[in-house]
Amino acid sequence: MGKRMRDDEEDAGEVALRKAGMKLPSNIKNKHKRSAEYAKVRAEKIKEKKQRIKARDTAERQAVELGETPPPRQVPKTIENTREADETVAQPDDEELQVDDGVDEFSGHFARAQMPKLLITTSQECSSPTRKFIKELLTVIPNATFYKRGSYDLKQIVKFAKNRDFTTMFVVNENRKQPNGLLMIALPEGPTAHFKLSSIKLSKKIKGHGKPTSHMPELLLNNFTTRLGHRVGRLFASVFPQDPQFRGRRAVTFHNQRDFIFFRHHRYIFEEKEIKELAPVTIGVNSDKKSRKAAPKTVKKNAVVARLQECGPRFTLKLQSLQSGTFDSKYGEYEWVHKPDMDTSRRRFFL
């Protein structure tokens, strides 16, 4: 892809070389010479880029000084912003969506009918990394209880949890003694989401990590845009209590990016801090050059800044399937299941 891109928009360095009647570095057979030549071309390129940026900045500054609107900055193209158009994106003003939200399995939680209560268990015979991970989960999620799996069937545990008014159930699966899967079962009616669990970093391993308080955390759900994403987001939301205690300054984030859901847990604080700010440009008052030069470019100012401290754990989830109803691998019906023929484009996302 990179090569083709370069072909489309030829670099200034190559053009200059061609104009000068010189060989392109890639056509030189001696490796030593080739790399030397290429270093030159590269230096040329970097220089050219710097100049371009400088020219842009000056143009911008001039425009600001003249009171004009600066030329719009170009937005780099990323996979996210060139994502395939998706008709399933949930519109907040959609009446049908609101109706569905009012009657689905999570409507009771959002109507504050019951306090979320979480049961965490593991696959049979879990190992110590899984136990450590669950220990951290218990600190993050309020009102969570760990139950040993024993040799029970999941369906039996689901029944048990239903009888004890649990609203959600987590099952942490492991492979080669490392946790690698997370099953989230909303109770009593489902749905059941199966996630791939990866990149686990326990708080001990996070540099400068903080210790969370036992306040109810705030919940951030980022980028759950499609109809499926909306549903998964509601599933996450149903795990945490509806009323966060803002005194605790604790935030739990589920950030969706390219269908990977990143879990983060932070503490934050607002502090007053002296910051430097660009001096306001006064036009017309002292327009002579001298006085403008003499004026300081930046001004010190007291401002409120937010500081973050990560508490941990960190992990990444990827949705594998969403099954309607509680866990039933044999007779269950899937609402969404990942299939290979969905992966025909890198710019297609489902959440």
Place this chain on the structure above:
Amino acid sequence: MPRTNSVDLPGCPPFRALCCDNLGYVKVVEVASDKGMPQVVARWGRDPVACSAYGEEGFALARKSGRVEVLNPVNGVRLAEVVVPTSISERVNGNREDASDAVCGLHLFKKNSIWGTAVLTCTEQGVAAIQRISFPADDEDMGVSNDGDEDMGVSTSSQVSSDAIVWSVADSGSVCCLRVDGSERYAIFGGKGVEVSMWDLEKRTRIWSAKNPRRDNLGLIAPAFVTALAFLSVKDHRKFVVGTGHHQIRLYDTGAQRRPMLMFDYGESPIKSIAPGGDGNTVYVGSGSGDLACFDMRTGQNVGGFKGKISGSVRSVVLHPTLPIVASCGLDRYLRIHHSRTRQLLSMLFLKQQLISVVFDTSADKSVPPTSGSSNKENSNAAEAKPASKTGTEKEGRTDKKKRSREELKDFAVPSQNLVKIKKKSAVVPNIETKQEKSSRKVRKSKGSGP
């Protein structure tokens, strides 16, 4: 730079379909022009739907609240409403834990059936009922069940009608589905813990019931779990296809034996829907993990799968009576239209809710051109549709079909001729069954599974 791999879908021929979702909306989907994209043209009602049925007399909906409504498929006007009987007086065990009172199957009889216009319903507990429904005079509507006015008070017949014929089809287990054959004299029932049984609707007697297949190579017997039923052809009530929760597809022939003639596995998730192909051999099968495929029931061969990024359970499949298109919908909230023979995805439409059923509305095709079926012309259409359905006996419908198939889709006429041939054969000599038996045995041997 933004490059996309999305291929533009080819579009589909004009049709009109009705789609029910779990919120109870009925969405009318229409394609106006040839090779056009389907669009939602109207949305009716809002009352959770359990199942639906389409007949010549209208579009019947069984609500979760235990009522059956018959709507005019053209404009959504409620023509009649009855309450489903959920209990039988002579029954001993009234309340059961394994099954609820929810309606699990519905059929709308034609006007010229034995009961006249009537509905057959069945609850999960196995209470089947045939209720005659009477339509009010044409000029007074009972109220359009559009959204917003859900509480339109329909005063009449909000009780179980007095002449309801109620009987029990299953004493244990929970019934999942029912189907009525083309002649509307026989019905088959099946469910979880309920083996398939065929009932004579006139006498309300069980005339045939299936036997569980023999033990498999592990010596195990799978408990009965029927999830989908379909008669192979309209004219033959003896052959039908059954989909089970154990991801099996079975072909039964009531004229031959009580065990399946043919049995094979499909995928690893329960079969959720089966639709007969028009030719009497093929069936379209949808499964709980979002797989849709076409099977030849003579050999049990998988003719091919339907692609189109189906990501959720396929709750409903239906073949258009005249056009070569298959509509499917399910929990992934999409309505998909495939070509029935090439299995190419023609178009897909996001309908926002988890969909329960889809039916093709052909009432407009008979009386007026399909493009003018919008809600503005409700009354005129309704008036036109009525006499058409009165005079529109089966024969007319058939000739209509033939004409269409010859004119528009020559390829589609071939299987229908085949069908006639096969039917003739089976009428003259019952050899065809033995042939099928042989072929089925072959398949069983090659698959290495089954009884």
